[in-house]
Amino acid sequence: MPASVSKKTAGLSVRAYIGDAKTLLAFDMPKAKTKNLVGFTIKVQPEGQTPYYLHNTLTFASPELHAQDTKQPPGSSLNAPFQKFRWLHVPGSIHQGLQPFMGMYTYTVTPRYVDAKQSMQPLDAKLSVSVKVPVQPFELDGLQLGFTRGYVQSQGFLNHFGPKALIRPNDKELLFDTSQISGSNAAGEQYTFEEEYSWLGFTARQRVMDLLDEVLADGKLTVDVFAYDLNEPTVIESLIALAKVGRVRVILDDAALHHDKAMSKPEDQFETLFTKAKKSGSAIKRGHFKRFAHDKVFVVRKVADSTATKVLCGSTNFSVTGMYVNSNHVLVFDDANVAGEYAKVFDAAWDDDVSGPAFIKSPLSGQIFDFKLSRKITGDISFAPHSPQVANSVLDEIATRIAQEGKNPQGKASVLFAVMEMDNGTSPVYTSLSTLHKNQKIFSYGISDNPSGIALYEPGKSTGVLVTGKPSSTILPPPFNQVRSVGLGHQIHHKFVVCAFNDDNPTVYCGSSNLALGGEQANGDNLICLRGEEVATVFALEAIALVDHFLFLDRYAKKKGQKEPLKSAAPAAKDAAAKAVKWSLRTTGEWAEAYFDSSDLKFVDRQLFA
Incomplete structure (x- = not known):
């Protein structure tokens, strides 16, 4: 392919x-x-x-x-x-x-x-x-990718589910029947939580559920789990079912966000259910390395000899928010060598009771694991927490790779990224990405929930674009419907950077790492480098989709003192309003001129993609 x-x-x-x-x-x-x-x-x-x-x-x-x-x-x-x-x-x-x-x-x-x-x-x-x-869904040479659709802040979500759609029932029970009715859309059509979750979770959800179903169906398999946020009902039901037959071990974060003395957090409730259900062979440990047990990993192993055969990893938490609100990715390596390395990490964390200092002293923390799936996909993986020296080295490599794009001929260099936070913590990667849009030699297209500032497209300029996934309340012009907000949570939970997706040395950095020095030194995390045109293209398209979408929303973020529009209007009224603000298609070819103006970003865009 x-x-x-x-x-x-x-x-x-x-x-x-x-x-x-x-x-x-x-x-x-x-x-x-x-x-x-x-x-x-x-x-x-x-x-x-x-x-x-x-x-x-x-x-x-x-x-x-x-x-x-x-x-x-x-x-x-x-x-x-x-x-x-x-x-x-x-x-x-x-x-x-x-x-x-x-x-x-x-x-x-x-x-x-x-x-x-x-x-x-x-x-x-x-x-x-x-x-x-x-x-x-993308699959090539032993690697499967999956992405959440997310986009609760979109016209598509409104069309399917309406502006008042619930993401989970109001009673906040940990386990609930996803086949129950969640709501109805503007056409009066009812839908279930399962239907809503399938659309929002998209291929990432499919990858997660397929792997759990595979283990459940095959008594010769077991699964080891690293989990940070854990409250997705179908995932929990699957893990409890595996606990009952002695075929699952879980390392679950117990930082303050996920644990209290009253055992009231969703993760605490899961631990209680798991402990009651588990049979010999199943077990759970709580821990947080030095700060967070931040991995989101399933390692599939054979019951007979504990050989690892497959691993699921990425940025997606096994939670309702992680799978259905956040923009996230998962990777499934159907490769014994890669899975085996994750199994070593799990065993080390398990044996040392999720101790950060103990893991940092192990060879797994200080080494980079290289892999080759095929001539089309190679890469490497690092496992945190690290010593300060190793943490700096890992992140410096990414910053150096970003800088290399500036040496490529103009029209060929590109960096596309979706990184959760860029103004919270110290990182050479954050520094590189925060100023990248100013470099006119590189086509840069990026998004973060918390960038240090945004840079929208300006006609006649070829500077890059940096947008936020959390614009303040937007007021969209007609004929667009108003979209909801994600509130205090995250929209962008990805942590990926793509360099030269359609040129020499296409490279992707992804995984659970927040790409910050603090996290690399304190959190249980995995940072993956992938090399190959096909896989880089897949991640590039995700960045393009997110940046295009939020570039539009950011431009219409609510300004101080601006009044909210009517929440909804009949199509005829919206069409009339659209005409009033002249928000309609042009009737000459003038709209295309920017794509042939060498000083404009749209010119660079056309050359790069077409």
Whole structure:
């Protein structure tokens, strides 16, 4: 499976980047072809399924003056083309409901033009370009990836679940029936927590549940668990079921966030349930190294000889927030060597009662574990906590790799990232990422819940973008619906950095580490480096999706003294309001000029992706 597929004609080229159950479509054309261009129509054909056109929230101010197919909704890109040179498609956002088709997809992209009267002409199929790619959970050479969809702050979430959707029942019970009704959407359609969780948890949830189901179904397997936050009901039910048959060991964080004398925390409640249920072979230990037992890991082993066969790791906590609100990732290594190294770490922590000082003295803390899954995927892993010297060395390597991108030719260098916090703690990585957007030699596109400052796109400038995943209350212009806030919790819980995703030496840093010196010296964590174009592309698409989304929300963050808009309005009222603020599609090719202005970030964007 390549990282991307492309096709080109004299008037249009289309490149489709393959992500984790998503596709980034990037377009290019000679500048002369942009005269009278009013966007791109995108038709989607899932193999063996009903085709559809991707949806655009924006429409023409006067649709009746343009070629329109009345059988399609006004927002169909057949009627309202996209005025961008790339578009990300995630199945299930608008079409196909909560369980979208996974498999081969054909995307047909057609440039759309207006005549001398600025009226869009009917679609001309002779101008179309089609590409065919797999749209499915990412798996390659013994590595599976998974990502939460999250996006409770999105139009897609509102469309499916409405503005008042519950993330968990109000009674706050640790265990609850996820098949119970959670709520209803604007159309009056009811949905369950299970349906909501499946959509929000997306492929990350699928990876977690698949692994637990595999162990439950095979009496010859057992699982060792590192957990930090732990309150997801289906995960807990699976772990309790394994405890009853003596096939699970758990190391669970007991820092103040997760433990008190009254045993009232969700993790304490889990410990009580686990202890009552466990049979010989199952056991639980609480601990926090020097500060937190911050790993989120399942190690699958054979009962017969304790040989490790598979490991799940990443940034995703096994909690309702971690799997359904936060933006997170998981990795599953179906590789005995990698799994074996995680098993050594678990055994060392278990034998030393989750002691930070003891682990730091072990070879596991001071060494970097190198692995090679195939010629397409290599990498290394470090396991914290570390000594100060090792912690500095590990993070300096990432900062150095980021700096190397500045030496690449302009138009080739890129750093894309999603890092939970960047202004809380000391880190050479934070320092590098916080100022990266100022370097015009690098295409930088990043997001953090707590950046030291934000840098939005400015027309005519090629400086990078740095946004926050937690904008203050947004006031979106019509025709967009207002979105909810994540409150005091995190939106961005990822900790990944991607360098040169489509150039030489594509590299990803990811895992549970917060990429800060304090955490690397005090927390139980794992920091993974992956090298390979396919895997780097997958992480790059996640960064692009997040930055694009929150770049829009950040631009409309509520300003002091600004009044809240009406929470909802009828479609006709929203259309009228959109016209009033002139928030509609352009009827000339002027919108495309920035993509051919060498001083503009959109020019760099078009060159890099298309």
